[in-house]
Amino acid sequence: MPRNEYQPFLATVKEVIRHTDIEYTFRLAYEGPVKPGQFFEVSIPKFGEAPISVSGIEPGLIDLTIRRVGRVTNELFEHYADRKLFLRGPYGNGFNVDDYRGRELVVIAGGTGVSPVRGLVEHFANHPEEVRGLTLVAGFKSPQDILFYNDFSRWATKINLILTVDAGEGPAHCQVGLVTEHIPQLKIQDASNAAAIVVGPPVMMRFAIQGLLAAGFAEHNIWISQERKMCCGIGKCGHCRINDVYVCLNGPVFNYTQGKTLVD
């Protein structure tokens, strides 16, 4: 018989980092292969499962940054924060670090869209020699919504960081305005060869990509990560299918040349 892919495993919660009232990062013990951009199904018996991006990878540890928005995550925040969590995964393709090595890289992320790229940004922030410059444009709705503020403070000296909120007065390093407003001002030496990653709400992604193309980025140098409802993570339940791809198997990371052809 095949392995029962639906059987979750227990992961010990090592630390809970409270970003906002409704957004926590759960730091979990995990040994095994995993890439930034992949996701796990957080599996709470009797409540359900929710697909959550890996927001950080360290030896023996993974981070899952979770927003409290539904039945599963409510139960998680109420009763599991100091215990153990059932997980399945990792699923999905994740980001391929080699796609960005040796290039100028711009990462544009909105809200919880920072989660899937955080591991990648951390990697290049710690290995700046691997890229020819890294710019992170991270946008949040309001100062209260900012996730990973400590990371931004750390990264501010290592990478070109543009932290922005749509409205309100942000903390240090923070600007006001939409992420798309910052694209024309990007200091890129050779836009036609630079790489970009865009992750966030659908509207933000659409306009950010338009901005990048207008700034001279080539379609094949842009990658996106898609959020969909993934019940199974293994190509069965059908909820994440778009055209002939299954986001859980073929994504969630897509090159834009493919991503632009996907019509929900």
Added chain:
Amino acid sequence: MGYRLTKEACDGVLQKLSLNHTLFAPKRFTGGGPFSGTDLIRYGKIASADEIVLDAKSAHSFKEALLPITETLFYFTEEQMKEPDPPAQGVLVFLRSCDLHAVRRLDEIYLRNGAEDYYYKRIREKTRFALIGCPTAFDTCFCVDMVANRSDNYDFSIEQDENANYLIDCRAADWAALFEAAASQTLAVEPSFVAATPTRVGIPALLDAGVAAAAMWDQYDGRCIKCGRCNFSCPTCTCYTMQDLFYTDNGKAGERRRVWASCMVDGFTDVAGGGCYRPKNGQRMRFKTLHKVFDYKQRFGYQMCVGCGRCDDVCPEYISFARIVNRLEEALREVKSDAAE
């Protein structure tokens, strides 16, 4: 090998097969139809040959034999998680050629698209198929155009001759002796296959995803009531949703189930925080249609729809899927001419 069996002899064989298999076949539920005085034909457990409905199409397909409408994946107690016991015995499914072609589509998703599905595999391995001979198509069938009208991958075929005896073509080596011993005559039997259907469909040879922009889909915003009956009656629809619950009389125990899901029904694409893809009914109709006659083929190399026509039989709004497919050619022209302007 081919055999002729009397009804009594056929019942004897079925009885022997039922020692190791649940016999699952289209059955007549008298008075169970949607209108007064009509019968319902749908799948159920049978014990004798005359219970198998050979002359009418079932409203729903056989697929619940392999994919129960609600299937428990785990039982939970406080700290324990237990899989349901595997099925005690196999299933022998009686189905027509279109449905036997649908089995390949179910296998494609559950055995080959990503990791093998544990629950599907354990019942699939114990499932055998008896082909119901299909001499004439029903009104809404279009299996010939979908190339699903002929099959040879059955364990045995079954249909009646003019004297109500049963004609069997047995291809399963391990069951040949069973039929041989019961047969009143050994003869060459070729099961009946539909050669022409009253409903015809033509899928444009140069269909492409751009047809999503056509105006025709907007019509279904109003006409379709997103009830999902087309999906649930379809032998090739495979989607499900996870569903956890706890027992009301003991909240410490509960289970995880998967239940059939429909891309036409609200909630299918909802993501946490309120996002929803394809909110309009017409977009859902486009999504479903293109999966059946385009997207699936792009991925797996052959069409998903098998032309059983059940979606047309069950639609409460009298929407014809066959008609939608036949409108694609015109929709494609419309999209191309819009692009040219």
